[in-house]
Amino acid sequence: MLHNSISDINECLGESGVDYDKDCHECTNTIGSYTCSCDHGYELSPNGTSCGGQ
Template identity: 85%
Template sequence: HICMNTIGSYTCECYDGYELDSATNQTCIDINECLGESGVDYDKDCHECINTIGSYTCRCDDGYELHPNGTSCQGRLSEYD
């Protein structure tokens, strides 16, 4: 993660998919996007959200497959493939 000195202290920023541990404000920890809201914290087309370190992935309903971006589901018979 990235830390910046400020006057008398310092602050840290985390890479995408991570957030500062609120207990210490010093360690970046994975965000569990799946605990959030569908369409806000994870893709609304993600049928079953599965948290991963630094990101998340999805398990898709029958007839759907994981989108190449790994974070949503798309119809298997899509004409847009």
């Protein structure tokens, strides 16, 4: 019997090359990706993976 398993990389830990400290103000890992939350005065990018403004 074969068992398939999926392993998720936590992009918020920085292991995937994402510089979330620079790009995101608060990083939330999701299955296969991540999303950002931005500080007051910053705007979330359309793809949800970086903050801009100020």
